Amino acid sequence: xxxxxxxxxxxxxxxxxxxxxxxxxxxxxxxxxxxxxxDAYALEEALQLKEKNGGEVVVVSAGPERVGSTIREALxxxxxxxxxxxCDDLNQRDALSVAKLLAEAVKPESPDLVLTGLQSDDLGYGxxxxxxxxxxxxxxxxxxxxxxxxxxxxxxxxELEEGWFQNIELPTPAVLTIQxxxxxxxxxxLMGIKRAKTKEVRRINPAELGVPASAMVALERIAQPQKxxxxxxxxxxxxxxxxxxxxxxxxxxxxx
Amino acid sequence: MSGVWIVLEQREGRxxxxxxxxxxxxxxxxxxxxxxxxxxxIGSQTESLAAEVAGKANGKVVRVExxxxxxxxADGFSLALEQFFRAEAPEYVVFPHxxxxxxxxxxxxxxxxxxxxxxxxxxxxxxxxxxxxLQGRLNGxxxxxxxGPCFISVQSGAFRAEVIETGGAEVSVFTPxxxxxxxxxxxxxxFRDSAQTVDLGSAAMIVSxxxxxxEAENLPLIQDLATAxxxxxxxxxxxxxxxxLPMERQVGSSGQTVSPKLxxxxxxxxxxxxxxxxxxxxxxxxxxxxxxxxxxxxxxxxIVGDLFEVVPALTEAIKAAKQ
Ligand SMILES: Cc1cc2nc3c(=O)[nH]c(=O)nc-3n(C[C@H](O)[C@H](O)[C@H](O)COP(=O)(O)OP(=O)(O)OC[C@H]3O[C@@H](n4cnc5c(N)ncnc54)[C@H](O)[C@@H]3O)c2cc1C
Ligand SMILES: Nc1ncnc2c1ncn2[C@@H]1O[C@H](COP(=O)(O)O)[C@@H](O)[C@H]1O
Numbered sequence: 077x078x079x080x081x082x083x084x085x086x087x088x089x090x091x092x093x094x095x096x097x098x099x100x101x102x103x104x105x106x107x108x109x110x111x112x113x114x115d116a117y118a119l120e121e122a123l124q125l126k127e128k129n130g131g132e133v134v135v136v137s138a139g140p141e142r143v144g145s146t147i148r149e150a151l152x153x154x155x156x157x158x159x160x161x162x163c164d165d166l167n168q169r170d171a172l173s174v175a176k177l178l179a180e181a182v183k184p185e186s187p188d189l190v191l192t193g194l195q196s197d198d199l200g201y202g203x204x205x206x207x208x209x210x211x212x213x214x215x216x217x218x219x220x221x222x223x224x225x226x227x228x229x230x231x232x233x234x235e236l237e238e239g240w241f242q243n244i245e246l247p248t249p250a251v252l253t254i255q256x257x258x259x260x261x262x263x264x265x266l267m268g269i270k271r272a273k274t275k276e277v278r279r280i281n282p283a284e285l286g287v288p289a290s291a292m293v294a295l296e297r298i299a300q301p302q303k304x305x306x307x308x309x310x311x312x313x314x315x316x317x318x319x320x321x322x323x324x325x326x327x328x329x330x331x332x
Numbered sequence: 333m334s335g336v337w338i339v340l341e342q343r344e345g346r347x348x349x350x351x352x353x354x355x356x357x358x359x360x361x362x363x364x365x366x367x368x369x370x371x372x373x374i375g376s377q378t379e380s381l382a383a384e385v386a387g388k389a390n391g392k393v394v395r396v397e398x399x400x401x402x403x404x405x406a407d408g409f410s411l412a413l414e415q416f417f418r419a420e421a422p423e424y425v426v427f428p429h430x431x432x433x434x435x436x437x438x439x440x441x442x443x444x445x446x447x448x449x450x451x452x453x454x455x456x457x458x459x460x461x462x463x464x465x466l467q468g469r470l471n472g473x474x475x476x477x478x479x480g481p482c483f484i485s486v487q488s489g490a491f492r493a494e495v496i497e498t499g500g501a502e503v504s505v506f507t508p509x510x511x512x513x514x515x516x517x518x519x520x521x522x523f524r525d526s527a528q529t530v531d532l533g534s535a536a537m538i539v540s541x542x543x544x545x546x547e548a549e550n551l552p553l554i555q556d557l558a559t560a561x562x563x564x565x566x567x568x569x570x571x572x573x574x575x576x577l578p579m580e581r582q583v584g585s586s587g588q589t590v591s592p593k594l595x596x597x598x599x600x601x602x603x604x605x606x607x608x609x610x611x612x613x614x615x616x617x618x619x620x621x622x623x624x625x626x627x628x629x630x631x632x633x634x635i636v637g638d639l640f641e642v643v644p645a646l647t648e649a650i651k652a653a654k655q
Contacts, residue, residue, distance in 0.1 A: 089543075093466055102470070171438065172447045198466055201450060203438035206406075210439035215516035216406060218435045235586055236522055237431050239579070243520040257573030292478035293447045296460060300624070301471050307618070307631045314641035318649040321617065324633055325650075329615045331537060331561075331594045332653055 077131035077225065079122040080182050081155065082192040082204070083115040085139055085146040089197070099297050101167045111146050114193030118254035120261050121223055122191055123154045129225050132156045134185060138177050140164040144277070151272035152264035158277045161285065170291040171199075175207035180285035182212065189230070190251045194219060205253035216251040217244045221258035233258075335368035335391065336361050336424040339413070341432055342373065342381055350428040350486075352493040355389065357486045358426035359496045361455060362391075367423055369497065370394065372416065374409060376402040386501040393501045400510045406436040407515045412508035414443045419506075422481045429485040441483045448483040449474050451604075453490040463487075467603045468626035488585075488608055528580050530564065537563035537594045540583055540610070541571060544599015544620065544639055548576040553643050554598060560650045566590065568600045584609035599639045602627030619643065 087093060088108035096103045111119075122133045135150045137143050138161035147158045161177050163169075169177075182190060190212070192205030209216030221241070222233040229247035235255050236242055264272075282289065310320040326332045338358035340351040355371060362369035370391035373382055378395045386393045396412050409432075417425065417440075427433045429451045441448040453471075454462035460473040461484055476482035532538060539558040545551060558565045565581060572582040583590055585605040591612035598619045600606060607630055610616070618631035619642050628634050635642050 087466070093469060095470070102466075170447045172442055175442070200463075200465060200467065201438075202434055203448060203450060206435065206438040207442045207447075210410075210442040216439070217517060218406075219431060235431075237585060238589065239528075239582075239587055240522045240524055242522050245518040245520075247516060257569065260575070291447075292445070292476065293449055294475050294477050295472050296475050297473045298465060298470050299473075301464075301468070301626070301629065304629060305631070307628050307634045309623075309628075309634045309636060314635075314637055314645040315649075317635045317637065318642060318645035321633060321635065321646060322649040322653050325594070326653060329594055331615075332650065 077125060077129045077189060078185065078187045079125060079131060079133050079189045079191060080185060080187045081115070081119050081122045081133060081135045081150070082178055082190070082208070083119060083135050083137045083146060083150055084112045084193065084196050085109050085137065085143045086112045086196055086198040095298055095300075100295055101298065109142060109146065111149055112193050112196050114195060114254055114256045116261055117256045117258055118191040118193050119150055119153060119155065120259050121254055122189075123262070124259065125189070125223060125225065126154075131188070134159065134187070136161065136178060136181050138163055138174060139166055147277055148272050149264065151275045151277075152268040153262060154268060155275075157275055160277055160279045162279050162281045163289075165289045167295065168289050168291060170293045171201040171203040172207055172292060173287065173290055175204050175211055176287045177282055177285055178204070178208050179211040180287055181280065182208070186249075188248045189223075190214070190249070192251070192253050194253045194255045205251055209251035212251065214249050214251050215246045216253070217246060218253040219255045220252045221255055223252060334420045334422050335370060336426060337370050337372055337417070337420065337422045338426045339372045339374065339433075340385060341428055341430055342375060342378065345381070347381060347385065348428070348430075349493055350430060350488045352388075352495065353488070353491045354426050354428040354486050355385075356493055356495050357452075357455065357491040358424070359389070360491075361424055361426065361459065363496065364459070365423070368392070371501070372396055372413070374401055374412060382503045386503050387499040388495045388497065389501040390497045390499060391501055393503045395503065395505045396508060397505050398508055398510055400512060400515060403519060404432055405515050405517050405519060406439060407517060408510060409436045410440040410443060411510050411514055413440050415508045416506050417444060417481060425481050425483045427483070427485040429487050433485050437483065437485060444480065446478065446480055446483050448485060449476065450485045451487045452484050453487050464604065467601060469624065487604065489611065525579070530580055532564055532566055532581065532583065532588045532590045535564040535590065535592050537561055538566050538583075538590055538592045538613075539563045539596045539598065540566040540568065540600060541598050542568040542600030543570045545571070548574070550640075551576060553640070557596070557598075557643055557647045557650070560647045560654070561594075563594070563596070568606050597627050597631070598643060600627055601625050602629065619646075
């Protein structure tokens with residue numbers, strides 16, 4: 077089974093984000109970066125499928141130079157090789173334009189399965205995988221927690237709202253977007269980190285793929301959300317704030 | 333051009349609340365640009381639903397009907413709606429942002445060379461569409477710059493479901509050309525994983541914990557607070573994903589919906605998928621070290637600080653108060 081996993085590098089979860097001078101993106105200097113959470117689960121699912129059924133896991137990521145560290149992390153966890161689509165204009169592209177980049181990089185590989193994360197933690201479109209399926213003209217399923225190979229294709233478990241699930245059968249090749257929590261994530265071993273250094277990372281640029289930076293939808297401005305509710309912040313030391321809260325719980329909320 | 337079209341989702345034979353919110357959002361958009369507001373129902377046997385919708389809209393109501401649309405599939409729905417919207421050439425198409433819409437609307441838009449502006453929380457002059465970035469920490473304003481229809485989906489709870497039109501829409505049927513072989517996936521029946529043993533829905537008090545707790549070993553800190561209060565313990569998704577607490581204690585769009593008298597969120601950032609599960613709480617207390625965490629948007633009381641200091645202090649203060 078040849079599996080492609082699309083991975084995105086995003087700002088680390090606890091990173092302080094500041095709006096940049098142009099007002100339409102965040103200040104990227106001094107930011108810490110990490111592998112997008114649901115992509116980590118997509119990679120894990122791919123590695124487990126390979127362990128069970130054999131084959132190859134190829135990761136693909138679009139982004140600037142810095143993305144290299146996230147690619148290495150995926151290789152250290154066990155991916156066999158990588159494709160780095162070298163572009164520093166990700167914020168000028170919409171989800172369709174990014175999906176086109178990924179589609180052009182994926183096509184010549186003729187994979188049996190393409191996995192993406194469900195949603196990126198920064199832009200959060202939750203669309204790239206589904207669009208990728210449309211561009212590749214492949215069947216897809218989204219919000220997937222488990223993937224099993226069957227004799228005819230795939231058997232997957234899809235999350236529905238409010239604690240419900242559904243199983244879906246689909247033929248391969250196919251595209252799946254992976255939800256977090258389906259399996260336990262592995263760590264890279266020392267051996268894995270060492271091996272990653274010798275694995276192939278092929279770099280291509282958008283021009284070679286024939287995908288210009290175009291957008292049907294433009295992110296014009298970003299801003300701090302306006303507070304809608306007046307929250308009473310209880311000041312002071314931990315002890316003082318705790319005492320103040322107990323007063324509120326007793327006399328205003330009346331639960332004590 | 334044929335105005336604004338709102339795609340309504342049916343669930344268990346009814347139009348869901350978020351679909352009425354989408355209808356209201358679409359009607360407001362239509363009023364702003366002096367366009368007709370029309371509604372689409374997709375499926376099979378949607379007569380009675382269409383009649384209900386026609387009572388709340390005065391544009392057209394179209395039933396996109398086909399036996400192959402009885403059960404939802406991404407292939408079936410995107411094929412059918414692609415044919416329909418190619419014929420109608422709308423200015424705007426508005427969806428409710430449900431899991432079903434997430435599953436097919438991006439592909440439908442792509443087939444028409446468009447990009448969905450998803451999970452919209454507000455519509456400004458222009459129009460610009462507001463949606464959240466970085467898990468609710470920032471808002472982005474998006475503008476549709478290409479030609480052709482503009483596709484948006486609206487977030488649950490972002491628009492009030494009060495429809496602004498009075499009704500009297502005419503109902504018609506559109507029959508798409510679909511063949512069984514074009515539907516490549518075989519969906520199974522919905523199921524639940526295990527019997528629920530805790531009923532968070534009826535809990536009077538809940539202490540809910542998020543990733544701020546850092547390690548499973550630190551959970552007793554939260555359990556002590558819950559015990560002191562006589563509250564149930566709940567969690568955000570990552571805690572359940574890690575297996576630190578069972579999934580039945582997860583609050584949010586893919587977990588439980590709760591509405592206790594008191595909800596204390598400890599080390600939870602307040603992503604929308606969490607908020608939809610607990611917004612109905614009577615009193616929300618947030619304990620978080622980040623003063624800009626979105627959870628403070630919905631909190632009545634907030635303590636900005638390190639939970640490892642605040643929670644033990646709070647547990648002690650509650651025990652003392654109860655003596
Ligand atoms: C389709 C879909 C469905 C989802 N369903 C759900 C769902 O049902 N329920 C759900 O909860 N999520 C759900 N999510 C995930 C959701 O988007 C968020 O990722 C998740 O809620 C974040 O959990 P968190 O707040 O615990 O973690 P984080 O976002 O990592 O927040 C941790 C918080 O802890 C604070 N913190 C850190 N250290 C400390 C400290 N020492 N003291 C005090 N505060 C501290 C930080 O400031 C931060 O605000 C879903 C996502 C998707 C895409
Ligand atoms: N620049 C990128 N490079 C590689 N994969 C990406 C990129 N952007 C998005 N993806 C994939 O698409 C998924 C959904 O992203 P989004 O549509 O932005 O929420 C992510 O989880 C990734 O798997």
